[in-house]
Amino acid sequence: MLRTQVAIVGAGPAGLLLGQLLHKEGVDTLLLERRSADYVAARIRAGVLEPGTVDVLERAGVATRLHAEGLTHDGVEIGFRGLRHRVDLKALTGKAVTVYGQTEVTRDLMEARTRSGASSVYEAEDVALHDFAGPTPRITYRHQGEAHEVACDFIAGCDGFHGISRRSVPAAAMSVFERVYPFGWLGLLADVPPPWHELIYANSEHGFALASLRSPTRVRCYIQCSLEDRVEQWSDERFWTEFRRRIGGEISARVPSAPSIEKSIAPLRSFVAEPLRFGRLFLAGDAAHIVPPTGAKGLNLAVSDVFYLYEALRDFYGERSERALDEYSARALRRIWRAERFSWWMTRQLHRFPGDAFDERLQQTELEHLFESHAAQMAMAENYVGLPFEPFRGG
Ligand SMILES: Cc1cc2nc3c(=O)[nH]c(=O)nc-3n(C[C@H](O)[C@H](O)[C@H](O)COP(=O)(O)OP(=O)(O)OC[C@H]3O[C@@H](n4cnc5c(N)ncnc54)[C@H](O)[C@@H]3O)c2cc1C
Numbered sequence: 001m002l003r004t005q006v007a008i009v010g011a012g013p014a015g016l017l018l019g020q021l022l023h024k025e026g027v028d029t030l031l032l033e034r035r036s037a038d039y040v041a042a043r044i045r046a047g048v049l050e051p052g053t054v055d056v057l058e059r060a061g062v063a064t065r066l067h068a069e070g071l072t073h074d075g076v077e078i079g080f081r082g083l084r085h086r087v088d089l090k091a092l093t094g095k096a097v098t099v100y101g102q103t104e105v106t107r108d109l110m111e112a113r114t115r116s117g118a119s120s121v122y123e124a125e126d127v128a129l130h131d132f133a134g135p136t137p138r139i140t141y142r143h144q145g146e147a148h149e150v151a152c153d154f155i156a157g158c159d160g161f162h163g164i165s166r167r168s169v170p171a172a173a174m175s176v177f178e179r180v181y182p183f184g185w186l187g188l189l190a191d192v193p194p195p196w197h198e199l200i201y202a203n204s205e206h207g208f209a210l211a212s213l214r215s216p217t218r219v220r221c222y223i224q225c226s227l228e229d230r231v232e233q234w235s236d237e238r239f240w241t242e243f244r245r246r247i248g249g250e251i252s253a254r255v256p257s258a259p260s261i262e263k264s265i266a267p268l269r270s271f272v273a274e275p276l277r278f279g280r281l282f283l284a285g286d287a288a289h290i291v292p293p294t295g296a297k298g299l300n301l302a303v304s305d306v307f308y309l310y311e312a313l314r315d316f317y318g319e320r321s322e323r324a325l326d327e328y329s330a331r332a333l334r335r336i337w338r339a340e341r342f343s344w345w346m347t348r349q350l351h352r353f354p355g356d357a358f359d360e361r362l363q364q365t366e367l368e369h370l371f372e373s374h375a376a377q378m379a380m381a382e383n384y385v386g387l388p389f390e391p392f393r394g395g
Contacts, residue, residue: 004030004119006313007139007152009127010159011040011120013102014285014302016109018156020060021310023116027317030150031113031120032127032141034159040122041110044189044262045102047214048073048199048296050386051095053303062108069215070100076384078350078367079202082248085371086198092381099199101214102299121148129155129168132281153280156309158302160286161271169278181268181292181347182354183207186225188239192258194219195251201294201350202247203367208351209246210294211255219258222293224351229265236260268292270344272336275329276305282328284309289336294350295343300386305332311392324392331390342383 006022008015011033019029033040049057049070057063074090090096113120125142132155140149157165166174185208194213202209208224221243225234236259244252271290276283285302308331312324349366353359370376 001138002030002148002150004028004150004152005317006154006156007032007137007150008156008158009129009139009165010157010163010285010287011035011037011110011122012158012160012285012302013105013109013299014287014306015156015158016106016113017056017060017303018158018284018306018310019118020062020109020112020116021056021306022313023113023118024061025310025314025317027313029118030152031118032124032139033120033122034124034127035122037110037120037122041103041107043103043106044264046293046296046299047099047101047212047220048300049098049100049105050300051097052386052389053300054098056303056307057105057108060109060112062105062112065104065108066098066100069104070098071213071216072096073099073198075198077198077200078370079200079204079248080367080371083371084200084249087370087377087381087384089381089385092378093385095385097296097385099213099215105299127159127164129157129165129281132168133279135280137280154313155281157281157283157287158285158306161290163287165281165287166273166283169281173278175274177270177272177274179270179344181270181351182227183224183351184227184229184265184267185222185293186229186231186234186239186265187220187222187263188236188243188260189214189218189220189262190256190258190260191218192256193217195254195256200247200251201346203350203352203363204246204248205352206242206246209243211243211247211251219256225265227267231263231265234263236263239263266293268294268347270340272333272340274333276332277325277329282309282325284332289340291340291343292347293343294346295339295384297339297343301336301339304335304389307389308332308392327392331392334390335387338383338387
């Protein structure tokens with residue numbers, strides 16, 4: 001039987017980052033990932049990093065390219081009824097966000113892991129978690145047709161929403177909170193210089209649209225779509241026509257009709273599973289929670305979970321203290337729920353919901369208040385740049 005100190009399930013940003021932070025503390029990890037390394041490296045997802053996320057990536061020693069290539073954004077714009085209003089994040093909070101694709105974060109972390117010599121198994125099949133209620137957890141899996149077993153001190157469940165870790169916990173030991181939204185996001189990625197400098201969130205009478213970017217030569221654009229829609233129904237030309245109609249103003253005339261290099265539909269969901277600890281199994285990132293992408297929080301929240309878990313494991317191995325491990329779940333959940341609230345709020349204000357005229361009036365009032373009130377903009381800005389990490393108070 002193989003042995004490691006921390007077995008990490010899932011090589012998304014959460015699992016890779018936890019492995020890298022622990023490696024720097026001399027803690028041995030084994031990373032088990034269901035997909036191939038090429039598949040993981042190519043996956044297109046988030047792109048807005050909070051300053052707290054950048055700090056953690058720096059601490060992990062993987063921020064050199066991020067600092068060279070990441071784009072600093074001091075504000076975001078919100079469009080409503082033909083008007084655009086800029087929320088000046090920098091002036092309001094003293095902080096900015098960094099645009100740097102999740103694909104790039106993943107690549108930097110994968111390269112660091114290769115350099116570190118830490119063990120990773122890609123294309124691990126039938127990963128199963130055992131005995132995590134007691135002191136000697138184990139994981140079994142198959143790789144290239146052979147069965148393997150690994151013993152460990154702890155299991156970090158970083159395997160995303162559809163992973164095995166959360167599903168390994170007895171249902172009675174977990175509470176689940178969920179909201180499913182009645183629409184999805186159709187996203188298109190294209191290699192073309194963005195005609196906008198900052199993200200533009202638009203609430204139009206035809207539905208939501210988001211103009212964003214991944215680099216000086218790559219745009220990422222989204223429109224609200226029906227849950228029944230299929231990607232094949234959306235030619236690039238149809239997407240751009242609808243996007244122009246929704247983004248409005250003078251920007252619409254500059255929207256390119258560039259061919260897509262990726263196009264996909266994602267449903268929108270809010271989800272939290274509590275607690276995050278079950279004996280020696282700890283959940284982090286999308287394995288424990290999902291936010292709708294409107295607040296740009298999914299990746300950032302995975303990073304703050306991982307940072308708290310890293311601190312707790314570092315204390316365990318360095319000082320033989322379990323106090324931060326005992327506090328991990330409550331500490332992470334406080335920040336998770338704040339990000340859930342903000343992501344729900346952004347989603348609620350910026351999309352077209354079916355039917356209710358009363359809700360529509362409230363949405364209009366809320367956006368007008370945001371445009372006119374310094375205090376409302378401050379509240380939005382401090383959440384958008386990310387609430388501060390909570391220091392561990394028990395140590
Ligand atoms: C389509 C899409 C678009 C998104 N867009 C945005 C966005 O614009 N902005 C934003 O902020 N967030 C966005 N997100 C959310 C953000 O990408 C996630 O919050 C982030 O990836 C979470 O990282 P993670 O490591 O926790 O989970 P993941 O990135 O999901 O990684 C989990 C890993 O575990 C692996 N795995 C799963 N099951 C198993 C198993 N049984 N055994 C072993 N390995 C397993 C998976 O293959 C995967 O590599 C998006 C998510 C999706 C799905």
